[in-house]
Amino acid sequence: MSQAATKHKTIAPSTLQLAPPLKWAGGKRWLIGALQELYSPYHGTRLVEPFAGGLAVALGLNPKKALLNDRNPHLINFYKHLAAGLRVKGKLLNERKFYLRQREKFNNLIQKKKATSAEAAQIFYFLNRTGFNGLCRFNSKGEFNVPFGRYTHINYRPDFLEYASLLKRWTFTCKDFEQLNVRDDDFLYVDPPYDVEFTRYAQHDFTWEDQQRLVEWLRGQSCPIVASNQATERIIKLYKKAGFKVQLLPAPRRISCTGDRSPALEMLATRNF
Ligand SMILES: C[S@@+](CC[C@H](N)C(=O)[O-])C[C@H]1O[C@@H](n2cnc3c(N)ncnc32)[C@H](O)[C@@H]1O
Known part of the structure; x- marks a missing residue:
């Protein structure tokens, strides 16, 4: 990777924030500082997350209104019951x-x-x-x-009563990202499964074609968009070509598959700001 990581002001997540209730692969709690900087001027607007996963971002940004989606039906079922006061x-x-x-x-x-x-x-x-x-x-x-x-x-x-009052304010759906209706006055944060450029395993549930399909879908949205992903060469190229401003941040995980222990780089791409 030839590009240097951008120094980004990192704000520690507030201790008042609720921790995500589940363990979830690819959780972005560590990215909240950078996302807060981008979201704070838009704080009254609805946060839309097509790939809500473990809810680290929604709980970290604490929006008044949110549309939180994930294709995993068990995850969304859990959140709906949390909002209803699961004990x-x-x-x-x-x-x-x-x-x-x-x-x-x-x-x-x-x-x-x-x-x-x-x-x-x-x-x-x-x-x-x-x-x-x-x-x-x-x-x-x-x-x-x-x-x-x-x-x-x-x-x-x-029980999960602490979560109930927060989650009640938000809408949860379980669809493929492309079926979501995003409005011009929303704030869109997309965090799809990571692009894995070199892998021996052919079976990936979010393929390179899905990464391309996502960027095509994002090109059709006119609200402010933030996207994160593993900073592979082809992902950076894809987002830059679609008119995104791209920065690279050091991620808290290591490049381990090659035996290289240096920090992996995360791409943070923005558009329509
Ligand atoms: C990297 S995780 C998101 C993590 C989340 N930002 C967090 O901080 O916990 C990606 C999520 O995308 C979901 N997903 C995969 N394919 C999808 C699709 N086509 N449409 C919507 N969600 C999908 C997965 O179930 C997974 O929870």
Whole structure:
């Protein structure tokens, strides 16, 4: 990578902010300072996140109005129940046997098409906190198949009442990003799954064609847009070509697949500001 990382003023996330309730891959809590700088002049406007994931950004920016979308139906079901005041029933145990029983129960609910219940939301929370690395993976039959995580200690929440009043103000949807209706007076933050330029694995659920489809869709939006992604050569080229202003920031993860331990670079791209 020939381009140098931009020095960016980083504001530490406020201690008053609620931490994301789940573990979620690609969480952007570390980017809140930079995003706050961009969002603060627009604070009254609706925040739209087509890839809301673990909610690190919505909880960090704390908008009055938000449209939060993700294609993962279990995630969105969990947030809808959180907004309705989800309480944890029974005792949650960080034990292998208990975990496998809960996983089976969750898969039965999926099979019986009852995965939108409060019970499914509670089990999803338990599996996320207890399973290996907070992963969310399904086999070809659509069954959740993440192994037990072996954490020494887990603080399970007895309820999520702190989240309820906040999440009630926001709208949650579960669609492909392209089906969202974004208005000219919105503020759009997009954080798709990372582009992985060189990989031996062909099966990626967000392909290079999806990255291109996203940028094409963004070109049709006229509100302020912020996009983040792994700063690969082709991603930078794609966003620059679409008229985005691009900066590079050091990310808190390392380039490890090549044995190189230097910090990975994140792209932060802006348009219509
Ligand atoms: C990098 S994560 C977002 C992380 C989030 N910004 C956070 O801070 O927690 C990307 C998310 O995109 C979702 N996703 C993948 N493909 C999608 C699609 N076509 N439309 C909408 N969401 C999608 C995934 O389920 C995942 O939660």
